[in-house]
Amino acid sequence: MQLIRIHECLCDRTRLRIIHLLTAGPLCVCHFQAVLREPQVKVSKHLAYLRTRGLVVAERRGNWMVYSLPPRPGRELSAHLACLQDCAREEPALRRDLERRRRLAPEVAGADHCGCGAPARG
Amino acid sequence: MQLIRIHECLCDRTRLRIIHLLTAGPLCVCHFQAVLREPQVKVSKHLAYLRTRGLVVAERRGNWMVYSLPPRPGRELSAHLACLQDCAREEPALRRDLERRRRLAPEVAGADHCGCGAPARG
DNA sequence: TAACCATATTCCTGTTGCGGTATATGAAAA
DNA sequence: TTTTCATATACCGCAACAGGAATATGGTTA
DSSP states (O other), rough: OOHHHHHHHOOOHHHHHHHHTTTTTOHHHHHHHHHTTOOHHHHHHHHHHHHHTTTTTEETTEEEEEEOOOSSSSSSHHHHHHHHHHHHTTTHHHHHHHHHHHTHHHHHHHSOOOOOOOOTOO | OOHHHHHHHHHHHHHHHHHHHHHOOOEEEHHHOOOOOOOOHHHHHHHHHHHTTTOEEEEEEEEEEEEOOOSOOOHHHHHHHHHHHHHTTHHHHHHHHHHHHHHHHHHHHHHHOOOOOOOOOO
């Protein structure tokens, strides 16, 4: 049942934040690290988890890997993404993530970070 | 984050079926056993899991325990229950459960089952 | 080529959770 | 009171998973 897969993916805090961030558009690993403030291993492993279960797709762009939600998510996933976005409005932690994401592009440009070409707002 | 709790509860097949059944109204343990066709321990333990996490409430009625969704589920839970009901329409296993639930009352009355007074349709 | 960068994978450890067997509880019936 | 019934809990073994440290990979730059 795909439903269970979806819930398995969303029952971890880091993965929930990742998926939520992706509802605002694609992101590369270094941006996840910056927004989530979590170590690279952790982010990378959760992305792999999500990838093998079809919740996200990845595309290589030079040195960077850009992750997005699947182009055509399917009915169940779409419903749950909408539900997540709805609920996220009242979750301070998730709002904060989105805020950090918005401020990301200039922040990264100024630092000696990756400076990758992934769009910062989808 | 209550969101994570909800997903933890729904990421197991048995628990997903339990919650889905409860969207159609309260049910006692023996009815769960009959509809899910799962052993008593399994059902009981998953109900306990859901109970400690606030996804269901229980009320004793004589020998029987009647489980229901919380009377005032809160915004996040409500949203996810609606989402579940929406998705369930395309899940054969969940549709089948509902069908068994509908046919439950006469079935139980005829057998030497519990015959408990829990309403079969909420 | 070598060095470097962003990311992925491997190995480890502790924790959680699932399923089953056996047993305990608590209310009702005999 | 003892039995019976519906349900809950304790204990066990097993598999999945989370997090961290170290290392591997696969592209890019020098």
